[in-house]
Amino acid sequence: MSYPKKTTIGLFDSGVGGLTVLRALIDRIPDVNYLYFGDTARLPYGSKSAETVAHYAVGAIRYLEEQGADLLVIACNTATALAFKEIEAATKFQVIGVVEPGAQAATAASTTRNVVVIGTEATVGSHAYRVALETRGVSAREKACPLLVPLVEEGWVDHPVTEQVAQIYLSDVFGDQSDNADVLLLGCTHYPLLRPLLRRIVPEHIEIVDSAESTAETVAAVVGKAGTRLSQEVGARPLEPHLKFFATDSAEKFIRMGSRFLGLPVKDVTHVGLKE
Amino acid sequence: MSYPKKTTIGLFDSGVGGLTVLRALIDRIPDVNYLYFGDTARLPYGSKSAETVAHYAVGAIRYLEEQGADLLVIACNTATALAFKEIEAATKFQVIGVVEPGAQAATAASTTRNVVVIGTEATVGSHAYRVALETRGVSAREKACPLLVPLVEEGWVDHPVTEQVAQIYLSDVFGDQSDNADVLLLGCTHYPLLRPLLRRIVPEHIEIVDSAESTAETVAAVVGKAGTRLSQEVGARPLEPHLKFFATDSAEKFIRMGSRFLGLPVKDVTHVGLKE
Numbered sequence A, B: 001m002s003y004p005k006k007t008t009i010g011l012f013d014s015g016v017g018g019l020t021v022l023r024a025l026i027d028r029i030p031d032v033n034y035l036y037f038g039d040t041a042r043l044p045y046g047s048k049s050a051e052t053v054a055h056y057a058v059g060a061i062r063y064l065e066e067q068g069a070d071l072l073v074i075a076c077n078t079a080t081a082l083a084f085k086e087i088e089a090a091t092k093f094q095v096i097g098v099v100e101p102g103a104q105a106a107t108a109a110s111t112t113r114n115v116v117v118i119g120t121e122a123t124v125g126s127h128a129y130r131v132a133l134e135t136r137g138v139s140a141r142e143k144a145c146p147l148l149v150p151l152v153e154e155g156w157v158d159h160p161v162t163e164q165v166a167q168i169y170l171s172d173v174f175g176d177q178s179d180n181a182d183v184l185l186l187g188c189t190h191y192p193l194l195r196p197l198l199r200r201i202v203p204e205h206i207e208i209v210d211s212a213e214s215t216a217e218t219v220a221a222v223v224g225k226a227g228t229r230l231s232q233e234v235g236a237r238p239l240e241p242h243l244k245f246f247a248t249d250s251a252e253k254f255i256r257m258g259s260r261f262l263g264l265p266v267k268d269v270t271h272v273g274l275k276e
Helices: A019-028 A050-066 A077-089 A099-109 A121-126 A128-135 A148-153 A160-174 A191-201 A211-225 A251-262 B019-028 B050-066 B077-089 B099-109 B121-126 B128-135 B148-153 B160-174 B191-201 B211-225 B251-262
Strands: A008-013 A033-038 A071-074 A114-119 A139-144 A183-186 A207-210 A242-247 A269-271 B008-013 B033-038 B071-074 B114-119 B139-144 B183-186 B207-210 B242-247 B269-271
Touching (some): A019 A033, A050 A121, A071 A077, A077 A114, A077 A121, A114 A128, A128 A139, A148 A191, A191 A207, B019 B033, B050 B121, B077 B099, B077 B121, B077 B128, B099 B207, B121 B139
Parallel strands (some): A008 A033, A183 A207
């Protein structure tokens, strides 16, 4: 597949969590167009069934295509884990999810070939990460942490309650050191905001890997391969990413929450009405 | 309005929380038909905008009508607070929400005419309870408690973390005793499951009132007024409520979560597909 000079990358997530992936992308490829679709009227996906998530995800991908996206990034672990095949089947463009890059990065980081994966109930229930890791000869233990997303959304990213909840979840998986896991893979796009807190409570020898970073690297490689990274323009003028956002719930709320996740001001947000 | 001999009460909620209202109804009116619609594919409503919630609620109400409901109960505080007028305008049948009965019960319980209301972000942001209480000459302080719903859904209804979170939220409103509040109104259908925990941390002189109970009383009065309470049949044979459930996400999950909220086995669940 060849990309036009100015690729338009369409990112999709249930809400604002995928903005951590967008941020990692902007840092690597500042000079393409980005469209970001947050299905905030129907979030969270993490507690929903595969059928429902696939249905929402395919609709969002079609919308991004209509808006001009020619490379699609599923910046949502639950949607990638539950609906990647359905999404791929629904589009002619290349689709990159977060699971394969995350599994790749965890594999590279693990010496003991033992990884712990945390994510939503749906992501963990799908065992998508375990399968992706086992394919690479790495064993995985998975742990659902349903309360971490609401705690991040409440803004309690460095709160004693969040620390206590994370400790309860992680003592289950790190209490028994018999299998020598040396990597913790953050299998949810909300979790990078908890990285400093998790670093404090996870044993020192455990490396923390997040799929936002590794997904951005994969996308950069794909775009770069087609010769469209306009890095020759660097130096001529500061590169300004072209960002456009779509949200199914209120635009105002997306702006408020989104800026925290993106670490940049979120401005151009269009509300997308749902027919049903 | 006159009700047929066998009224069909249609209850609507974003998920399983409204089953606490259904339970209170069954205890009072066991011998009518109940249809319960849980919009589990799009829950929670508590963090969403009024426009989105109204759109979902009207769709659900129309579905219940098609299934034969002739009296509608909005067993969801957020939907009542944000979309009651839109729902009323969309149906020819009588609609009963949870806010007015809740405000009525809190008014009756308060000697000092000062009430504290807790609920989701959307319910509190709408000030629907404050308005309903002020109309009755009662002052209200409202406090959003966004983490309580996920904690209940995680099953942590009697967990030290939940107690700590509730204490953080409630210390804001009960720390300052200057206004002499003597009632805590539970403005969310998930909260009755936290009643024992809340009882432990709320000052002793504060009465806890929940809108599930008071809504059921209102509905019983409405149905009774039309002469359709078949209480004359009591004693002839044990009354069996006719319960039928509809869920937009997986039926299996609804059965699992629902039984906890209803306190009865949830059996006859139909999955309702969403067109979008």
